[in-house]
Amino acid sequence: MEQNIESASGKQLVRAVERLSPTELDAFADQVAALRARRHAPMLSDDESSLFAIINQALPETERERLREPAERRSDEALTPREHSELLELQQRLEALHAARVKALAELAQLRGLQLTAVMEQLGIHLPDHA
Numbered sequence: 600m601e602q603n604i605e606s607a608s609g610k611q612l613v614r615a616v617e618r619l620s621p622t623e624l625d626a627f628a629d630q631v632a633a634l635r636a637r638r639h640a641p642m643l644s645d646d647e648s649s650l651f652a653i654i655n656q657a658l659p660e661t662e663r664e665r666l667r668e669p670a671e672r673r674s675d676e677a678l679t680p681r682e683h684s685e686l687l688e689l690q691q692r693l694e695a696l697h698a699a700r701v702k703a704l705a706e707l708a709q710l711r712g713l714q715l716t717a718v719m720e721q722l723g724i725h726l727p728d729h730a
Contacts, residue, residue: 646710653703654722656696662689697726 619627643651658666666689678686701715708718719725 644710647707650703650707650710654700654707654724656700658689658693658696662692665689666693700724701726 616624616627657663665685704718704722704724705715708715711718713721
């Protein structure tokens with residue numbers, strides 16, 4: 600049975616928190632918020648967790664930057680053959696990531712008995728995201 604904050608131990612806890620410095624209070628509040636989120640968060644099955652690992656994959660920032668630079672130069676027709684080759688390789692990696700994400704999203708939708716578009720909307724995913 601849960602105790603409310605008005606119980607004896609709840610009041611003691613509040614008094615102890617009142618003595619914390621502002622920095623300690625902020626850290627404590629963050630810990631309480633994280634605990635609360637864990638307790639209220641839905642538990643994912645192992646299958647869903649695996650799918651989310653795929654869905655959340657993205658090119659590292661360094662590769663996204665390398666992808667943007669040659670793409671800008673390509674529009675100016677100033678790419679060297681090496682840069683063109685690198686751009687094609689990065690675009691293929693990005694396309695493979697997108698394909699894996701869409702497949703994982705479709706599998707997640709099937710697990711949850713929803714349409715793919717509904718799952719994407721729930722998660723705030725709009726493809727392509729170019730990253």
